[in-house]
Amino acid sequence: MGVKEQRQPLRQGLPKRRAADVGHCAAELLPRSPYDVRYTPDAAVIGFAFEGQTGVHAFATDRRAEFRAKPNGLAYVPRGCDVYSQSLHGGEYLRIVVCHGQEDAGLSERRFSDIIDSTAIRAAQNLRAILLAGNPIDLLNLEHWLDALIDRATHAVRRNESEPRIGSWMTTRRLKEVDELIDARLDDKLTVQELATAVGLSTGFFSRAFKASVGKAPYEYIIDRRISRARTLLEIGTAELSDIALASGFTSHAHMTATFRSRLGVTPSHIRREFV
Known part of the structure; x- marks a missing residue:
């Protein structure tokens, strides 16, 4: 088909x-x-x-x-x-x-x-x-x-x-800057205020414009990026799950597992087995 x-x-x-x-x-x-x-x-x-x-x-x-x-x-x-x-x-x-x-x-x-x-x-x-x-x-x-x-x-x-065009404030350049900052700081503490400051917007306006542009609040988007990095590490290597969790910005293996279950419906171990 x-x-x-x-x-x-x-x-x-x-x-x-x-x-x-x-x-x-x-x-x-x-x-x-x-x-x-x-x-x-x-x-x-x-x-x-x-x-x-x-x-x-x-x-x-x-x-x-x-x-x-x-x-x-x-x-x-x-x-x-x-x-x-x-x-x-x-x-x-x-x-x-x-x-x-x-x-x-x-x-x-x-x-x-x-x-x-x-x-x-x-x-x-x-x-x-x-x-x-x-x-x-x-x-x-x-x-x-x-x-x-x-x-x-x-x-x-x-x-x-x-719908209102508030999302147009999140230009391609700004979205690129946000992605680059998130990727660079994914395993570190990162705040929405830092993202807003990086693209020259107030925190409140940035949050509204960002959600209108990509459909998710900045916090939810950062979680998605953490999951994406963890999945890549699970698929390309044999590192311990606890190490992958920390490298992806999760506080622990348990935190990563709970997030995977909630967002993807499967565990990190399930993802890894797909590539064995």
């Missing part, structure tokens, strides 16, 4: 394929890895970026342009739209291929990206947890959250256009 993309692996150990089909669509969780793809989907494709990405892309043209995708951004490509996309690092990405009958029920004929929608974020996080947990998959639960994400893709553009 849909189109297959070829992503080059970021590491030697490869996880099990995290994908499932149910009824009217197919879901796949793509790992963070470099990719260089060109395809024309024969069905509508909904995407959700768990992490920010940078690279080069082109849609329905050979004219390529640099892009910087927001984390927690909802995207959509209609069937028949020629796509080229390339990234040296990539980012964890949820891809939903929608059958013809479902896409005709209200999805746009125009592509879009970087739509921030709180309900879509919740649906994508639940879908990720289902796919990470693996077999046996609760198909009814999977279908519920797939329908929720498709519904948000149907309505996200209109809602996004009608």
